[in-house]
Amino acid sequence: MALNEAARTHPSPISDPTSAEMHWSRWGDPAHAGPLADSAFALVDTFIGTSETPAVPSAEVRLSAPLADGLLAELAGIVGAEHVLTDHDSRLQRTRGKSTPDLLKLRAGDGTDSPDAVVRPGTHDEVVALIDWAVARHVAVVPFGGGTSVVGGLVARREGYAGVISLDLRRFDKLLEVDRTSMTVVLEPGLRGPAAEALLAAEGLTLGHFPQSFQYASIGGFAVTRSSGQSSAGYGRFDALVVGLKVATPQGTLELGNSPANAAGPDLRELVMGSEGAFGVVTAVRLRVRPLPQVTTYEAWRWASFADGAAAMRTLAQAGMLPTVLRLSDENETAINLAKPAEVGESGGDAGGCLMITGYEGTPEAVEAKRTAVTALLAGLGGDNQGADSGQAWADGRFHGPYLRDSLLDVGVLVETMETVTFWSNLDHVYTAVKDALVAALGEATLVLCHISHVYETGASLYFTVATKASAEPLPQWAVAKKAASDAMVHNGASITHHHAVGQDHKPWLAEEIGPVGVEMLRAVKERIDPTGVLNPGVLIP
């Protein structure tokens, strides 16, 4: 999400490492939920139109029936009765993820994908025992870390199972090991972003992994969804940080990762990463860490066009001169982020063009050397340095976008995001194809914003934010648009997802992307490791 400026009325969530459960039908901390700022409301009302669309009260949401008492007693025998929850709120809070369709269903009172019980194991052995129990009782198991999936990763197939349990990993909250020589740590999977960073900061270390979901998403979730954070240019994608994994499976425990890299056959860590609980439950992750930066600084740059800015990003990536953060908004996203309602309609002197954010972290010397080199290169390519204030403004607002979505849903505006990745030579083609597909599906009065926030030597991601007036049936309205945009991605040679993973929602396009032989490879592993199919059924495997 990109509407940072308008969202700045919310306090910063990054400062709260012991955050509460997420709001049942909104993103983030319930204490931060609220209406649109007046200025933002005026802007949206002018361009899209609004109509109040409140959520039902939480008590009115229809959930599945709780698990049978006999099964609950068996679960209590494994993890202790205090760690088996069936109350309305506990199940509601673990119902689906945080995609707009997930929220729309809950807001309308449909909680039928809820778990029939929430179970909170505290040890690897308890997870193994829970999986064995689930196999014996044919109960579906949905691993739950932060609950931030936006692709239906928490919606298990229910038919044919004796029930569905949410295996909540939040008791897995420890920093187990610090190896300063190798610069690795072992973290438990239930640690959410702020708690993990707080534990590491006490050691002078950081993962440098700050996706927009940072406040709630978990270490285990980052690994099994191949998360990528806003500092990926400097720190790498999460899958590049993972050096080892411990996984509980129906066939026993899998432990991988004795080295940075090796030639001991296929890299099975790469099978677990992206597996979204379909092959097992990750109970520990060994990760590469970096020293906590002494300096963090952001700058903004303005480019004449999205293409010019993208070309500059490509030059940086291929020259091996990437800053820690590098992102570029297209013309629409730039205009919205900088818009002040009072100025709408005027042709402001500064309007137009595309905003780029560069961020630098590290020692003072390293930051200054990199900043100097990048600045010279960008200026030489025609970039206009907007200074540190505009850069810091982005940084201050960067976790607020999801809160804004809820405020927009409250006033009848359908907002959702989607993302893809392709090679540089294909980037503009895919950008245009996806935008066109979304407008064709949703109508001309649709706002499509885009940014590039993850760059590689060979290509980059595209992240789209879409806003339109919600129809009376917003779920099918969005489904049509989602299919059109996804087809536009995959039919044009891009991936169905750069960092949102597959879940239930992206399965058809995953099948197209990896082809029938690739699908058989995934099915073969699934059927061998989880032959009765109790692990997150319906997710990932086409």
Added chain:
Amino acid sequence: MALNEAARTHPSPISDPTSAEMHWSRWGDPAHAGPLADSAFALVDTFIGTSETPAVPSAEVRLSAPLADGLLAELAGIVGAEHVLTDHDSRLQRTRGKSTPDLLKLRAGDGTDSPDAVVRPGTHDEVVALIDWAVARHVAVVPFGGGTSVVGGLVARREGYAGVISLDLRRFDKLLEVDRTSMTVVLEPGLRGPAAEALLAAEGLTLGHFPQSFQYASIGGFAVTRSSGQSSAGYGRFDALVVGLKVATPQGTLELGNSPANAAGPDLRELVMGSEGAFGVVTAVRLRVRPLPQVTTYEAWRWASFADGAAAMRTLAQAGMLPTVLRLSDENETAINLAKPAEVGESGGDAGGCLMITGYEGTPEAVEAKRTAVTALLAGLGGDNQGADSGQAWADGRFHGPYLRDSLLDVGVLVETMETVTFWSNLDHVYTAVKDALVAALGEATLVLCHISHVYETGASLYFTVATKASAEPLPQWAVAKKAASDAMVHNGASITHHHAVGQDHKPWLAEEIGPVGVEMLRAVKERIDPTGVLNPGVLIP
């Protein structure tokens, strides 16, 4: 192999992009085969002892029976009769790989692992047809690129099959596509190192992949063995260069790689890489490329100890300041590389310590900036700059080591190499454990040399060269040492291989490394994709 100085009598093989078939029982170009230089002979004779041990004439090597005429006729129908070879030399040249045990068997006249025919398809469709034929006839298929495996990757299990064919990919020798915007190319798998680099150099590009096997090893082989080259610090391991793969399998064609990285489930490219032909035959590889460097320069540094030099490497890696080439010889390897027979026994002023090589490639500005920064850091850590001449001497001799091995086998000296990788905190422990295991197995009169040539933020490789007097039964003599060293690696938490792959030889340790659940994952994929097991049977899958 490390004995560069002694090997310098050979001409440089890198200059010959159209190299001949390798010598049947030795490494490399037959024209370059020859006896030890007099100086090297004296050195070896003094410390290890020599006894002339010639190979049998090639005509006397016993091969398997050629494939039955009916089957040969069917193969001719698929690829054309001129591409089906059964003559003695063609089969002999594709018998086993180039490990010391492979060479010892051939030198003694044992060619019983030969293919029963050599087949040279020219197109992807012909490879698909050959695989379908092999399934129908239950013939084992051994993909053959450069024939440089040192782990038994070319030795298929023969029992139960109607025959074994070598599927030689050398007609897959084209540069199919150049994408300058994305800096990717598509290469065919049969291209050997020099031919691939020559095609790319004509475009101003390079892979930057220069393993010691460079002269003969192939693009396809690099991919399916997770090769790593001498410039890995600057260009990355080969698996980091691969962005896409096309693979012919018994279930049809698998095409992977639409983006630099994505979150579309497990990364199946990482299943094909390291698969050594067990899941399919790679027929095209999309690779990341870099501009051909304008400047290449090497320097040498001397460190008081292996530990001091390794600590400096770790500092460079963790500071993100790696040169293009970075390697460090231990005290033994340094002494041997610099030894002059006339000086043996004297305490030379310059003797002792450990030699490090740093290499820099790129634009003049980038090279100078990096060299200046690295030089300041290494000098500050106590390194003694030995200048460019010593660095260039390493570069000049770097592909000669394998030739020297054959000259040593000729005089009854058993020489072999092995390698591993672990985290920095475990490196010294593994180094000592492997050295001790080798000396315990082979006796005190054994020379063990080691270098570090691949470094990461979290760890590094260790590459061992072992030389001892060959016994009357050198195969079991070596088998005992290999088992002892491999146990020392894996029991101490290191990987069985950093870049030599698994083949037949490393299977037991692979099983230990990935555990029973990991083994089941590999078996599941193998059995689903190649249910009749015709693809390189006996290789990789424990």
